[in-house]
Amino acid sequence: xxxxxxxxxxxxxxxxxxxxxxxxxxxxxxxxxxxxxxxxxxxxxxxxxxxxxxxxxxxxxxxxxxxxxxxxxxxxxxxxxxxxxxxxxxxxxxxxxxxxxxxxxxxxxxxxxxxxxxxxxxxxxxxxxxxxxxxxxxxxxxxxxxxxxxxxxxxxxxxxxxxxxxxxxxxxxxxxxxxxxxxxxxxxxxxxxxxxxxxxxxxxxxxxxxxxxxxxxxxxxxxxxxxxxxxxxxxxxxxxxxxxxxxxxxxxxxxxxxxxxxxxxxxxxxxxxxxxxxxxxxxxxxxxxxxxxxxxxxxxxxxxxxxxxxxxxxxxxxxxxxxxxxxxxxxxxxxxxxxxxxxxxxxxxxxxxxxxxxxxxxxxxxxxxxxxxxxxxxxxxxxxxxxxxxxxxxxxxxxxxxxxxx
Amino acid sequence: xxxxxxxxxxxxxxxxxxxxxxxxxxxxxxxxxxxxxxxxxxxxxxxxxxxxxxxxxxxxxxxxxxxxxxxxxxxxxxxxxxxxxxxxxxxxxxxxxxxxxxxxxxxxxxxxxxxxxxxxxxxxxxxxxxxxxxxxxxxxxxxxxxxxxxxxxxxxxxxxxxxxxxxxxxxxxxxxxxxxxxxxxxxxxxxxxxxxxxxxxxxxxxxxxxxxxxxxxxxxxxxxxxxxxxxxxxxxxxxxxxxxxxxxxxxxxxxxxxxxxxxxxxxxxxxxxxxxxxxxxxxxxxxxxxxxxxxxxxxxxxxxxxxxxxxxxxxxxxxxxxxxxxxxxxxxxxxxxxxxxxxxxxxxxxxxxxxxxxxxxxxxxxxxxxxxxxxxxxxxxxxxxxxxxxxxxxxxxxxxxxxxxxxxxxxxxxxxxxxxxxxxxxxxxxxxxxxxxxxxxxxxxxxxxxxxxxxxxxxxxxxxxxxxxxxxxxxxxxxxxxxxxxxxxxxxxxxxxxxxxxx
Numbered sequence: 051x052x053x054x055x056x057x058x059x060x061x062x063x064x065x066x067x068x069x070x071x072x073x074x075x076x077x078x079x080x081x082x083x084x085x086x087x088x089x090x091x092x093x094x095x096x097x098x099x100x101x102x103x104x105x106x107x108x109x110x111x112x113x114x115x116x117x118x119x120x121x122x123x124x125x126x127x128x129x130x131x132x133x134x135x136x137x138x139x140x141x142x143x144x145x146x147x148x149x150x151x152x153x154x155x156x157x158x159x160x161x162x163x164x165x166x167x168x169x170x171x172x173x174x175x176x177x178x179x180x181x182x183x184x185x186x187x188x189x190x191x192x193x194x195x196x197x198x199x200x201x202x203x204x205x206x207x208x209x210x211x212x213x214x215x216x217x218x219x220x221x222x223x224x225x226x227x228x229x230x231x232x233x234x235x236x237x238x239x240x241x242x243x244x245x246x247x248x249x250x251x252x253x254x255x256x257x258x259x260x261x262x263x264x265x266x267x268x269x270x271x272x273x274x275x276x277x278x279x280x281x282x283x284x285x286x287x288x289x290x291x292x293x294x295x296x297x298x299x300x301x302x303x304x305x306x307x308x309x310x311x312x313x314x315x316x317x318x319x320x321x322x323x324x325x326x327x328x329x330x331x332x333x334x335x336x337x338x339x340x341x342x343x344x345x346x347x348x349x350x351x352x353x354x355x356x357x358x359x360x361x362x363x364x365x366x367x368x369x370x371x372x373x374x375x376x377x378x379x380x381x382x383x384x385x386x387x388x389x390x391x392x393x394x395x396x397x398x399x400x401x402x403x404x405x406x407x408x409x410x411x412x413x414x415x416x417x418x419x420x421x422x423x424x425x426x427x428x429x430x431x432x433x434x435x436x437x438x439x440x441x442x443x444x445x446x447x448x449x450x451x452x453x454x455x456x
Numbered sequence: 457x458x459x460x461x462x463x464x465x466x467x468x469x470x471x472x473x474x475x476x477x478x479x480x481x482x483x484x485x486x487x488x489x490x491x492x493x494x495x496x497x498x499x500x501x502x503x504x505x506x507x508x509x510x511x512x513x514x515x516x517x518x519x520x521x522x523x524x525x526x527x528x529x530x531x532x533x534x535x536x537x538x539x540x541x542x543x544x545x546x547x548x549x550x551x552x553x554x555x556x557x558x559x560x561x562x563x564x565x566x567x568x569x570x571x572x573x574x575x576x577x578x579x580x581x582x583x584x585x586x587x588x589x590x591x592x593x594x595x596x597x598x599x600x601x602x603x604x605x606x607x608x609x610x611x612x613x614x615x616x617x618x619x620x621x622x623x624x625x626x627x628x629x630x631x632x633x634x635x636x637x638x639x640x641x642x643x644x645x646x647x648x649x650x651x652x653x654x655x656x657x658x659x660x661x662x663x664x665x666x667x668x669x670x671x672x673x674x675x676x677x678x679x680x681x682x683x684x685x686x687x688x689x690x691x692x693x694x695x696x697x698x699x700x701x702x703x704x705x706x707x708x709x710x711x712x713x714x715x716x717x718x719x720x721x722x723x724x725x726x727x728x729x730x731x732x733x734x735x736x737x738x739x740x741x742x743x744x745x746x747x748x749x750x751x752x753x754x755x756x757x758x759x760x761x762x763x764x765x766x767x768x769x770x771x772x773x774x775x776x777x778x779x780x781x782x783x784x785x786x787x788x789x790x791x792x793x794x795x796x797x798x799x800x801x802x803x804x805x806x807x808x809x810x811x812x813x814x815x816x817x818x819x820x821x822x823x824x825x826x827x828x829x830x831x832x833x834x835x836x837x838x839x840x841x842x843x844x845x846x847x848x849x850x851x852x853x854x855x856x857x858x859x860x861x862x863x864x865x866x867x868x869x870x871x872x873x874x875x876x877x878x879x880x881x882x883x884x885x886x887x888x889x890x891x892x893x894x895x896x897x898x899x900x901x902x903x904x905x906x907x908x909x910x911x912x913x914x915x916x917x918x919x920x921x922x923x924x925x926x927x928x929x930x931x932x933x934x935x936x937x938x939x940x941x942x943x944x945x946x947x948x949x950x951x952x953x954x955x956x957x958x959x
């Protein structure tokens with residue numbers, strides 16, 4: 051996929067204008083292809099913001115720009131007097147061979163705006179990323195893309211909804227874009243990968259060699275092998291706080307629709323929403339319980355007029371990939387009295403009386419086990435055993451200190 | 457002239473007999489003590505001289521040599537003062553040599569000649585086989601416990617001198633009595649709500665299973681833990697002796713008599729390794745884990761303890777004793793305690809709820825402080841949260857400790873019939889005999905094993921806990937699926953977000 055034909059449409063705005071500067075060779079043909087080592091080195095310059103890099107690079111070949119920086123021939127207006135010298139000294143001390151080595155070992159590629167492999171949606175964005183690091187294939191820019199975002203501290207319900215949306219959208223041929231964080235982001239990607247259908251895109255805030263959160267290393271590798279892993283940060287960049295808002299703008303830029311599954315009133319997901327609104331990207335939110343603090347942000351979005359996403363079909367309708375009739379299936383299933391419209395019918399015949407009582411109590415929302423014991427009025431061990439049984443049947447989930455209806 | 461007085465010194469929690477040999481000879485006046493005395497022991501020189509002079513007795517202006525035998529055992533503390541003084545008086549001829557035949561002497565001396573109590577009086581007196589033992593009056597009651605009728609309590613060196621010279625009779629020892637604990641233990645009826653934690657507490661007390669309470673500050677973890685002792689049965693006579701001996705050796709305050717109630721020790725999380733497991737250079741003092749033997753060791757803020765200190769608890773948790781090795785030898789202290797630990801789910805305390813503000817990394821770091829092998833030994837892990845006031849309005853009054861204590865005592869009695877003092881001590885080999893499982897229960901455990909919820913060690917532990925749960929319920933012989941499920945649901949682990957998950 052690395053030498054895929056140059057895309058001709060971004061979001062239908064610009065045609066390819068590319069100065070083909072990046073040698074687009076298959077890795078197996080030459081011993082060491084140029085993976086964009088000069089662009090990678092430029093991204094590592096001290097205090098190299100996307101904005102400065104944009105001015106530095108323009109539409110030039112990164113190798114030439116690097117030469118200019120190294121020899122001190124860079125125009126002073128690009129970065130100012132101080133940075134001019136700092137960059138020159140940094141460039142002189144840089145070890146390009148080591149960078150190339152690192153790119154090779156990561157199997158990562160670096161693209162700039164002049165490259166045909168640079169995502170057009172990002173090239174033509176309001177705040178374009180001049181340099182992008184990539185692992186995995188070049189994403190098909192013509193495929194519809196949906197960003198699924200949400201809080202890291204989600205409820206089990208939120209997590210399962212995110213997985214379901216990810217799987218459903220991927221199965222419908224939609225590219226699922228997400229940030230590979232804990233909670234909703236990761237769940238959406240795991241769902242999409244499980245569907246084993248459309249490729250996914252992950253956009254990360256740290257360097258491609260700095261896995262964050264570390265527990266998601268398997269997910270990073272899975273996304274890189276089954277899709278595209280993108281990042282703007284130079285190799286070795288730690289997941290510093292300021293990198294995530296920058297990452298969020300790329301999520302919004304890549305997506306045709308942003309779906310927020312669960313979000314508190316403030317947080318990264320709400321920032322992604324703002325970025326989406328700046329770009330006139332449709333935002334949808336999954337409704338949640340008014341008692342659920344992790345759904346406060348999504349409910350706020352809904353009350354401000356954002357479209358609800360109750361099912362995969364809703365999102366497909368928003369993408370124009372399905373008609374409103376399809377989405378009605380959800381409503382019909384709910385009307386037909388199916389207990390759990392998102393999941394499917396549940397067999398409650400095997401439950402004993404205490405388990406039925408617990409299920410009723412859980413309808414009031416998440417509750418601590420202690421409160422469940424008190425409200426059920428049964429001895430603690432009996433309630434524990436009953437809850438354990440419900441959990442085995444998948445009817446009860448634990449969420450931190452609380453238990454809730456699954 | 458030579459005199460030999462019998463006394464004793466502490467090694468760990470045990471007394472070790474010491475012969476105090478005093479030689480008084482003509483020559484340049486001087487006073488030396490040999491035989492591995494530590495600093496406080498060597499200072500006996502000055503105390504003994506002052507005490508003898510203050511008691512209006514004669515200090516011999518001669519060459520005095522004191523040897524503490526056996527010379528390879530390190531002697532510490534001032535407990536040998538009185539023996540040295542008596543030895544000097546005998547060797548100088550002021551007392552008859554016959555008067556100290558078969559006499560043990562133990563006590564510190566003040567410069568005014570007063571006789572002061574000695575830490576570890578109980579094991580020390582126990583170690584001296586003499587037919588009469590002179591101790592400080594304030595050690596009299598304790599000494600009487602192990603040497604009834606043989607104790608001669610004195611308050612002053614002069615008293616001892618006169619009794620030994622035969623001019624005055626020995627003072628009468630006070631009658632020993634085992635006093636119930638001075639202050640009443642806090643009662644479980646003070647706690648409203650918390651049904652799960654209360655039940656876990658009952659299981660812990662009945663079966664001797666170690667308990668971890670996880671919850672935000674102010675949820676009542678400490679309150680619950682303090683009430684655990686109140687539901688434990690009284691100590692048996694052997695346990696009483698052991699506990700009193702350890703407390704005596706550790707220099708802890710003792711009632712007038714044996715400790716009959718299980719001790720409750722709550723060392724602060726800043727405690728050093730030596731304070732917790734015992735140690736010290738010369739005499740290996742028993743630490744908090746030994747002071748808690750027979751009772752409850754409560755570690756509040758478990759996450760704040762140094763990881764190395766917690767890992768040192770693994771041996772006592774497994775073997776019921778702690779081996780303290782020092783350059784001068786190794787001692788074993790008893791450490792059979794019931795561990796109750798409490799911790800916040802995360803540094804901010806709100807872990808497991810949406811209000812938690814900790815960074816994921818901070819949470820992981822907090823929990824990494826507890827090593828896996830250590831946490832593996834905590835059989836009962838319960839979440840404790842602040843109860844919802846609405847749930848407390850229409851609940852019945854809480855069960856008082858006495859009621860729970862009865863059930864606990866019954867389960868302990870069942871355990872004794874199985875040949876152990878508590879169910880937690882049941883060995884692998886005994887489980888088939890004493891904790892057989894019906895088919896459904898076996899099925900539940902097999903499922904837990906295949907799901908990876910349970911390790912081999914966990915399997916045995918779950919069975920012992922299920923045994924206790926069945927005993928508390930109706931003491932039937934076979935374990936049912938519900939007993940095993942209940943035991944499994946108490947065996948939780950803290951997950952990455954501060955909640956509890958099956959582990």
